[in-house]
Amino acid sequence: MVNYENVIVTEITETLTFFAQSVESGSKLESLMSKLHADFQSNPPIAGSYTPKRGDLVAAQFTLDNQWYRAKVERVQGSNATVLYIDYGNKETLPTNRLAALPPAFSSEKPYATEYALALVALPTDNEDKEEALRAFSEDVLNHKVQLNVELKVTGSPNLATLRDPTTKVDFGKQLVAEGLVLAEQRGERKLKELVDQYKAAQEAARVAHLAIWKYGD
CATH class of the missing domain: 2.30.30.140 (SH3 type barrels.)
Incomplete structure (x- = not known):
C-alpha cells in the first residue's frame, strides 16, 4: 500500500539506515x-x-x-x-x-525521530564506493523535506521505506541504483515484486553503461 508521509530526514547512518521526523509533528x-x-x-x-x-x-x-x-x-x-x-x-x-x-x-512523549532502512538497496563492499553512495544519499535527502512510504514492516529491525522528492516524484533509492552507486537488493516478498523489478532494471541499465561501481563491468 502506498501512503506517503511528509518527513524531514535528520540523520543518516553508515549502514544506510536513516532517521526521519514527521513534518506534521x-x-x-x-x-x-x-x-x-x-x-x-x-x-x-x-x-x-x-x-x-x-x-x-x-x-x-x-x-x-x-x-x-x-x-x-x-x-x-x-x-x-x-x-x-x-x-x-x-x-x-x-x-x-x-x-x-x-x-x-x-519522558512520556514518544521519540520524534524514527529509524528506517532504505528499501531494496545494499551498499557496495568497497569502502570508497560506500562513502560515495552515502555522500550522494546525504546530498539528496539529509535535512530536506521528502516523502516517505513504508514498503515493508520488519519486526525487531527498522522498517523498509522508500523516499521520493515531493516535487519531481523521483525515488531516491532507485536513483542511487540507476547511478551505479548502490546495488539493487533481491527480495522475495510478493508485495515488493513490482518495486524489485524496477530496481533490477535500473541496475541493469547502470551495469550496461558501466556507471560508478560497474565501471569495470561485473
Whole structure:
C-alpha cells in the first residue's frame, strides 16, 4: 500500500539506515524543546549527580550548542557515555557529567525521530564506493523535506521505506541504483515484486553503461 508521509530526514547512518521526523509533528517537537531548554535553564542539574546506566532515558547536554535534549544511553565506558538523541537520531559520546535525569514531564512523549532502512538497496563492499553512495544519499535527502512510504514492516529491525522528492516524484533509492552507486537488493516478498523489478532494471541499465561501481563491468 502506498501512503506517503511528509518527513524531514535528520540523520543518516553508515549502514544506510536513516532517521526521519514527521513534518506534521514539527510544532509539537519545537514546543517540547522550548520547555525542556527553559526547565534546565531555570533548574540546572548538579554536574556529576546522576549515574547513567545503559538503556536509561536521560537529558544530555549536546556538545555543539550546550543545550539539553532527550537521549537514550547506549553504552557507558568509565566516565563517558554514548547516547542516541531520540528526537533527531544523531549519536554522541560525551562525559557522564553532561547527563542528567530527565524530568518526568518530558519522558512520556514518544521519540520524534524514527529509524528506517532504505528499501531494496545494499551498499557496495568497497569502502570508497560506500562513502560515495552515502555522500550522494546525504546530498539528496539529509535535512530536506521528502516523502516517505513504508514498503515493508520488519519486526525487531527498522522498517523498509522508500523516499521520493515531493516535487519531481523521483525515488531516491532507485536513483542511487540507476547511478551505479548502490546495488539493487533481491527480495522475495510478493508485495515488493513490482518495486524489485524496477530496481533490477535500473541496475541493469547502470551495469550496461558501466556507471560508478560497474565501471569495470561485473
